[in-house]
Amino acid sequence: MSGAVFVGFVWLFVGIVGTLWVFIDASENSSQSAVLWGLVAFLGGILGILLYVLLGRDGGSERSRTRTEPARGTAKISHRCQSCGEKYYAPDSEISSCRNCGGIKVERLG
Numbered sequence: 001m002s003g004a005v006f007v008g009f010v011w012l013f014v015g016i017v018g019t020l021w022v023f024i025d026a027s028e029n030s031s032q033s034a035v036l037w038g039l040v041a042f043l044g045g046i047l048g049i050l051l052y053v054l055l056g057r058d059g060g061s062e063r064s065r066t067r068t069e070p071a072r073g074t075a076k077i078s079h080r081c082q083s084c085g086e087k088y089y090a091p092d093s094e095i096s097s098c099r100n101c102g103g104i105k106v107e108r109l110g
């Protein structure tokens, strides 16, 4: 097997396996389109996969673990500061002054 054929074979193999991996991984770990990243990996080969690892893996499902605020949809904003716009997720408590700016105009929502 000559060197060029071997490199071509490896390139093809990495391309196919990498594309599959990127596609599966992106659907979980990227907030961007898995199809798009699969295409990038397929066309770019090792470079495309590298690009995905560096740029594409921005969290997705991982982000919800590190997020301090409740995930969108599970909690409603209960209060909002009219001075600075600070949001609160505390439907059971009264907020008399804003923790962010100290203002007293904290509006109760809902």
Ligand SMILES: [Zn+2]
Residues within 6 Å of the ligand: 081, 082, 083, 084, 085, 086, 098, 099, 100, 101, 102, 103
């Ligand atoms: Zn405020």
